[in-house]
Amino acid sequence: MTSVPVPEGSAVTSNPTRVLVLNSGSSSLKYQLIDMRDHSRLAMGLVEKIGEDTSALVHTPLSGGGDKRVRETRFADHDEALQAVALELASDGLGLDSPELAAIGHRVVHGGLKFSAPTVVTDEVLEEIERLVPVAPLHNPANITGIKTARALRPDLPQVAVFDTAFHTTMPEYAARYAIDVETADAHRIRRYGFHGTSHAYVSRKTAELLGRAPSEVNVIVLHLGNGASASAVQGGRCVDTSMGLTPLEGLVMGTRSGDLDPAVIFHLERVAGMSTDEIDTLLNKKSGLVGLCGENDMREIRRRIDEGDKQAELAFEIYIHRLKKYIGAYSAVLGRVDAVAFTAGVGENAAPVRAAAVAGLAELGLAVDADLNSVRSDEPRIISPEYARVAVAVVPTDEELEIANQVYDLVAAVDNNDN
């Protein structure tokens, strides 16, 4: 095991078993405190509208019972928000000063090419994450603030960054490069990085488990369909292609993002529609996808409207499914042999009509869904294809927080063993 740097005076003892997972968004902060002995959640919560007039902290203690607590007040920045979270945890006897806390894990959206594994945060690591801000202007700044604040609160504790892009760094060069001028691409670090990597890693591994096989033996197409959505082709546990690219805008039709489109649409919007770069950015990231097509990004509401005969909602659904099918077909070709297609995240785990429609007509690819199995609601990983189908179609609930905590805990344990 290679040695990794830990902060001076690190408080890692032989038996701290808790990991705090922090996910800092541009105006939000989500957290979970997880006991790694049994993966139980001790507390979880969310701060929203950080920086606005009224922010809201919703804290749910899970270990000793107790009711959900809501605080509405202004948190000017992530620093104030995290201080408030620390107080909430302390009032449940789960304060950040606890010797049982092994590490704090941070979700970091963009790790570029440098970070292919979870990494203990040092000053140099922070500088590198800062250098990636130009390719992740919406995400990395909030992640950086979260790390700095947590470090200030517990400077002696390992702070570990887990990157959304890391799982995709195994993509071969021919899948990661855009076919544009190489010098320009390299000068500006333009290439396909992929996102949702923590989820794709977790779900592909769980799918192999569900099939009773080792991840190294199994080829899986993972369809992470949340508000943001991405597909990946995972060959023997390694990602070989994914649908998101330089940013999370590429690929599938999403809740509010367009996914793939002819890049010339952008020139057209600029030259003919007279839109500015920022306006186009907002259009494609926030006002497109399902919202742009039918004014609604919640799949439940879209299905309800379709049931009422709404043609606009129906077309939006068809466009969403058509793109999904194209990626299933493309990744079947990329993988050559597919053992499973796994649906995950809000839409993938809950929307049976999406799963049924996505594989309808793909019998030639070995894909089919059993209507009864597909309609079962469950939080457990499960197979929904009929026994005769060559490819298993699975529903595998994702758990990004647990995956982050696992990666963090493994790394900290490795550091601890090295020191002993």
Ligand code: ADP
């Ligand atoms: P994200 O983490 O990207 O915000 P989620 O993975 O939580 O998103 O997915 C949110 C989406 O899941 C919602 O916008 C909605 O479209 C969909 N969703 C959630 N529950 C259901 C359900 N019961 N049926 C259909 N779609 C659902």
